[in-house]
Amino acid sequence: MNSHQPELRAAVRRLGRRHFLTLTAAAAALAFATELPAAGAASVPELDARKITENPFTLGLASGDPLPDSVVLWTRLAPRPLEPDSGLPEKRVVVTWELAHDEMFLRPVRGGTVTAHPEFDHTLHVEVPGLDPDRPYYYRFRTGAWASPTGRTRTAPAADTAKSQLKLAAVACQAYHHGYYTPYRHLAGEDLDLVVHLGDYLYEYAVDSAGGARGYTDRLLPAHFDREAMTLADYRLRYALYKSDPDLAAAHAAHPFVVTWDDHETENNYAGGRSENNDPPEEFLLRRAGAYRAYWENQPLRAPQRPRGPDMRLYRRLTFGRLAQFDILDTRQYRSERAYGGGWHKSGPESEAASRTMTGETQERWLLDGWKGSGATWNVVPQQVTFARRRDVPTADFKLSMDAWDGYPAARKRFLDGAEAAGVQNLMVLDGDAHVGYGFDLKKDFDDPDSRTVATEISTTSVSSGKDGADKPANFDSLVQANPHLKFYNGRRGYTVITLGTDRARADFRTVSEVTRPGGTLTTAASFVTEAGRPGLIPA
Ligand SMILES: [Fe+2]
Incomplete structure (x- = not known):
């Protein structure tokens, strides 16, 4: 039942011998305790x-x-x-x-x-x-x-009904120590059916007593936030810090959220059971178990998502009448190791291997099978990382991000071919991670700019990660030149409002003037539409 039994047995043996990381045996036991004690003798007393x-x-x-x-x-x-x-x-x-x-x-x-x-x-x-x-x-x-x-x-519309519009906001990446959650303050006032969170809800990194870039002068955060989160207790405290932010709380109070995680809810750039710095798998899986448990505890998720030790089924499907099907992916828990050690690298045999997976085999089959049964007008895939080919420079010696789908091109091809074979309508991929806003046309063949556009991708910028940002990041010209299918690029903080209608979908890229001081003002940096039956982004 549990795919990680050998590692966990090894972890238990090691726990008996030495005190590794900052995990105590008690903390590890707690991270793995998934069942509540039976009512009666084993149950803790009730507080009046x-x-x-x-x-x-x-x-x-x-x-x-x-x-x-x-x-x-x-x-x-x-x-x-x-x-x-x-x-x-x-x-x-x-x-x-x-x-x-x-x-x-x-x-x-x-x-x-x-x-x-x-x-x-x-x-x-x-x-x-x-x-x-x-x-x-x-x-x-x-x-x-x-x-x-x-x-x-x-609530969602009934399965067989023809709802005419679904309006959602996509958000991602909210490093507390990089700024105020001003985008959430504005988002709370939007008229929305739901908010989709695409990951990095929490960062494991240290937050100093001034709250980093927030620069608090009216309070001192406790010293236990000023180190990287490692244990269940650390992650629980970190969620408390994040959720104590009034703008985030206002957004949650105003709209239902559909959440998926990326890496930082656990650790930067982990891939499956492999940590960023190649810790022994049994050590990393204990950390992952604590992180996953704290994630489930602190999100509005249902019982089927409750983790079992270091395993948690986060991928799931939601439908909104006949208008939209959402296949919410987890591209972290089951992915192959990063090729060439991650980062930006030339594509090669290591990244192009056919065996590489972003989702794992089980989730991939679930996705492709689920598409076959979809009669939805819009097939939306909320997931974590940039999906389109993204060359860093227009010249022939370009590099690609090994952490995004560019590091897993065989998996991307199976995804797009599977969508085509299933005959899904109007595929729209959503993601965050990049800390900038992108709008991409997804091409049948990314090496041929004249090839068919088969789907669209909306990458929402970060809520706060990366601090204030700029409309035109330093690499703006080279990225736009290198990627003709990149239709929009903006480096400010914010969120994206996506309105799905029966004839077209619209994306409004909202940005804020600043996050390192409170009170940033809201702008719509650009708006695009994509028509049902005609994939591709057109300026609105
Ligand atoms: Fe992030």
Whole structure:
């Protein structure tokens, strides 16, 4: 059942012999504990919620993964979010939840009580069933004397209905220490059906006492943030820091999120079980188990996504009536090692090997099979890294990013050929990672600019990673010249609003003036459309 049993057995043996990394045996055991204790003797005692004397809803709330009849609601109890125990004892806490048609909760729809377990760091995931399709709902939590803020969410349209429009925002890459989450402040005010997060929700890197580029002068962040996250406890604390940001909390309260991760939620540039610096696999997999568990705990994800040790099924499919099918990929957990050690490198036999995979075989089959059954107008693939061929220079000695799909061209070809064989309509690939906005036409043959455009790619810029950025990055001219299928390139921070309609899709690349100081202003840097049945981006 667990593909990593040999490594984990080795890890347990090593744990007995030496104290590696900063992982203690107890932390490792916790990272692998996926089941709650049975009710009764083994269960921790219940905390009398009336004894919670500080607001436990400091990290706001969230909702996600909308189905036609269900959404998942999330919160985490943390009276002192930046302290290791979040200010709560090792006890269960009973929490009430409510969901209503209206913001005042005058027309209640569903409600109940759930238990926040210390084993899951007092996070809650409520999968609400029996809802009506394609409508907004409002929700909140209560415990003791405390009530959470109110969140708004929305169900998906029913499978067989012809919804005429779906409006989403794509976001990625939110290094806390690179700036304020001003793009989220603006995004919270947009009229959207959902937000799709394409990874790097969290960075494992150290955050100094001033919050890095945020340059706090009114507070000091605790010293435990000023080192790289390695253990489950570290990652949990890091999520608390990120989620304590009011702009991020406002975005979650305003819209349901559909999330997938990239590398930094675990470690920069890891590939499958291989860490950036080639640590022994059993050490890295323990770290990965802690990172994955903290990710699940802190996102509005359903039970099937709950990790088992270092394994977590994050890829999944969501449909929005007949208008759109979303195949949300995980290109980190199962990918082949990076060719030529990663970075920018000339393409060659190592990167071009037919055996190389981005998704692993099982996920690839799931994707290709899923497309065969799709009758959706738009087939959207939210995933992590740049999909199109991207030469760095227009000359013949160009290099490609071995970390993106350019380092896995055989896998890209199977993807595009599979889409064509399945006859999918209007393929749109979404990603982040690059910390710039790109709009690409995806070509049948990237070496032939006259070859057919088979799909479009929207790469959303970062929310904050890379600090303020610039409209025209230093390599603007050479990248545009080297890649005739690159239709848009901008290096500021922001997000992308994508409106899927029955006849066309539209992408509005929103950027902000700055993130290293609060209050950056919003601009739409460019807008493109792609018509149904005619792939390719056209300036709107
Ligand atoms: Fe990133």
